Amino acid sequence: MALPFSRFSEYFIAVAKTGSLRKAADQLYISVSAVHRQIALAEEELGVALFERLPNGLKLTLAGELLYADLLTWQKEFQTTQKRLNEIQGLQRGSVDFGMISALSESFVTQVIQSIHQDYPWINFSIRVLDSERVADLVINAELDFGLILNPKHQHQLQISSFIEMPLGFVIPKQHHLANKEKIYFSDTLEFNHIIPAAPLIIHDHVTALYKKHDFNPPHKIECNDIHMMISLLRQNLGIAIMSYLDAYPFIESGEFEFRAIHDNGLHPITLALCVAPKRQLSRIAQIMMNQIIEEMEALKLRMLKNIHE
Numbered sequence: 379m380a381l382p383f384s385r386f387s388e389y390f391i392a393v394a395k396t397g398s399l400r401k402a403a404d405q406l407y408i409s410v411s412a413v414h415r416q417i418a419l420a421e422e423e424l425g426v427a428l429f430e431r432l433p434n435g436l437k438l439t440l441a442g443e444l445l446y447a448d449l450l451t452w453q454k455e456f457q458t459t460q461k462r463l464n465e466i467q468g469l470q471r472g473s474v475d476f477g478m479i480s481a482l483s484e485s486f487v488t489q490v491i492q493s494i495h496q497d498y499p500w501i502n503f504s505i506r507v508l509d510s511e512r513v514a515d516l517v518i519n520a521e522l523d524f525g526l527i528l529n530p531k532h533q534h535q536l537q538i539s540s541f542i543e544m545p546l547g548f549v550i551p552k553q554h555h556l557a558n559k560e561k562i563y564f565s566d567t568l569e570f571n572h573i574i575p576a577a578p579l580i581i582h583d584h585v586t587a588l589y590k591k592h593d594f595n596p597p598h599k600i601e602c603n604d605i606h607m608m609i610s611l612l613r614q615n616l617g618i619a620i621m622s623y624l625d626a627y628p629f630i631e632s633g634e635f636e637f638r639a640i641h642d643n644g645l646h647p648i649t650l651a652l653c654v655a656p657k658r659q660l661s662r663i664a665q666i667m668m669n670q671i672i673e674e675m676e677a678l679k680l681r682m683l684k685n686i687h688e
């Protein structure tokens with residue numbers, strides 16, 4: 379790494395290794411005059427010549443050799459210092475403990491983990507996949523650094539760092555008869571199998587209320603209390619489902635599923651929230667991971683709006 383405290387040190391070491399102002403300048407991507415100026419100023423300040431000017435290049439003087447040896451030692455010692463500073467910041471050791479709902483198991487979260495692992499391979503992760511209420515409790519009790527939950531309750535022990543509102547809609551396999559319809563009504567779905575979310579899934583109450591409001595009772599249905607199983611059933615073209623955009627977005631974005639948002643008075647979107655305990659002092663690496671998650675949430679929001687309005 380480049381030494382941060384002295385431009386001269388970087389220039390001097392480059393000239394000492396190459397024996398040439400021009401080669402050092404090319405290596406550092408700067409002008410020859412800039413390198414020459416730093417060397418000349420240092421020699422004037424130290425009161426000694428650091429290089430012998432020879433016809434075939436530059437050679438270190440005795441003073442130059444002593445300085446070169448000391449700078450290499452300083453460079454090595456500084457790297458040790460840098461490691462200690464990183465340890466203080468939580469970038470060289472430790473772990474990130476966080477919780478999330480199961481619907482995010484194949485989401486942007488795994489991409490963030492991959493990115494953090496590539497940059498900081500020594501960091502460990504502890505991931506708790508639980509229901510939203512349990513994740514929230516663990517965050518409040520400082521047993522987790524942060525959590526990704528649905529529909530957080532308003533309480534002073536929980537701080538929302540970022541959120542996205544995810545609409546509900548019909549999720550339809552690409553090969554289904556309804557996949558090409560721009561707008562879908564409940565009456566259009568009467569003859570088809572419905573894959574219905576069951577309790578304790580959060581969307582269960584939303585979907586049940588929606589069916590009730592429209593006085594709709596699908597004659598052909600499969601009830602399921604697991605999002606991943608519902609996705610598997612959809613991928614086998616065994617029906618259609620009403621889900622939040624979040625539940626199926628990787629398959630919507632890949633083109634495997636179509637999504638038709640339901641615009642209905644009184645139908646509230648599902649809120650995905652990144653939460654922390656307000657007074658929790660997070661490690662530097664936990665903060666870095668949270669910032670990356672927020673960036674991914676914003677990117678997901680933009681893609682969702684694009685897909686819904688296309």
